Amino acid sequence: MSRQVTSADVLGRAAALVDVDIHDAVKIREGSHAIFELPNGIVARIGKPGSFGAAERELLISQWLNRNGITTVCAVESIPQPTVVDGRPVTWWTLIPDHRPSTPRELGGVLRELHTLIPPTEFQLPSYAPFDGLRERLESAAKIDEDDRAWLSAQYLRLRQRYDELGNPLPPCVIHGDAWQGNLVVPRAGDPTVLDLDSVSVGWREWDLVQLAADYTDFQRITDDEYQSFVDAYGGYDITRWAGYRVLADIQELRWVAFAVSRSDASSTAAAEASHRIACLRGLVPKPWTWQAL
Template sequence: MLSRAARISNIDACGAVPIRDGSHAIFELPNGIVARIGKPDSYRTARRELYISQWLNQNGIATVQAVHSIPQPTVVNERPVTWWTLIPDHRSSTPEELGRMLRRLHALTPPTDFPLPSYAPFDGLREHIESATTIDEDDRSWLLTQFVRLRQQYDELDHPLPPCVIHGDAWQGNLVVPRTGDPIVLDLDKVSVGWREWDLVQLAVDYTDFQRITDSQYQSFVDAYGGYDVTQWPGYRVLADIQELRWVGFALGRSDTRKAAAIEATHRIACLRGVMPKPWTWQAL
């Protein structure tokens, strides 16, 4: 598929190197180009990512840039392929750098030239649970009960602040820092309008449930964001539980074709069900 899309767009794809195969398949190509292959029938999402990249860069938030000389997206077998400029020699952001970027992002007025969707935290989650073939019925029943409980609790949450522009998948790997220049935002497909806490909860969960970062690192994130500690918000545990259930759903969505994902999904479910004590260790997929 990548070869065909490259031929259509007159791009050299010889020696393409896979970078990641998550919700999108991403490849590094010659001449400093990165190909990002979307899900089937996601043309509108891919097109919106291109608009978002341009809009954020125009508003002072450095973001991965599309290759403007190529008409985009390229569609093959109903899957959109977008072409981006490679960011060489970079590292993941620190918690402080992530907090600083999110503070600026959340202060933006939503664009008027194109609409941003409302953030949908439960989108696709029930389907992943119901269709999973690698878990037993006891685990499936527990996950569905958890889904219903969290959906109800989420609907009952009070929130004092209006929705704002959020990234939707704000972890340190989605803000990268090159040797020179500003940190650069990646993975724009979930940029939307929603509660700012969704952008704060991922690092907070890393701190409270996984202990991937230290007390001082988490405090630097809070300070850089402006002093708001989402773990002290009464609704934090509900959002944290939803986020962790989503990570289980992601593993389940890949478990039919990947043994490692099936094993990881089983481990994550055991953690959520209290079989494994915190802090947890989950493997990236």
């Protein structure tokens, strides 16, 4: 039986193609992308097979946002991009040294600026699709209880119906699509900088507000004052007071559960976390919830 090709294998072959030093490379994360920190201030992001178009769009988005006043992670200009190995695109980015996650106030301010941008004309942003791939992830894992699997399937259908019934009074705008404090980082010297551009799209601005709001209402990861600073920096709009908030929060939390489910076959830690998250959604664990990062 042939050995499975790992993200480290892809990194090694891609680096050889473009002459990038990967000595002592450190894996930062393995999720929708595999991300490695390399010598010489470079970060490598390895996409899934067949995602070349998405990788190209991330590079264009980075350039476009920086031109329009939103400080964003920059690709390394001296390296041809993307580099493709076995259908997997590798992009090379400039490391942001010595940084911290943004505060709620900083995140609210940057989102307010982002949401005022006119979508680019030189390339097309996709429409945000909150259910894209969700059902497949929920059904992908063998290591979840069949009763939980049935509940997840029913919850997915319930939320699709409730979402379809929602009305949003504001037109769609440019959104980040995964707007949490870790995707806006603040270097010791410099402006807050946007990371992870693969979900940048056109959609409801509420999708960029719901993650921090859920952190506040359901997990109590931030204080009353911190959440109010987020609302104030955004311009005074509190999504938790919108009638559709609970629908979007439930969808977002189902997406977080689906990520754990999708990793549960390969990791006992992820399987245990998936079971815990499902129990929370099913009302078996009282709020505020505590979920472990994967």
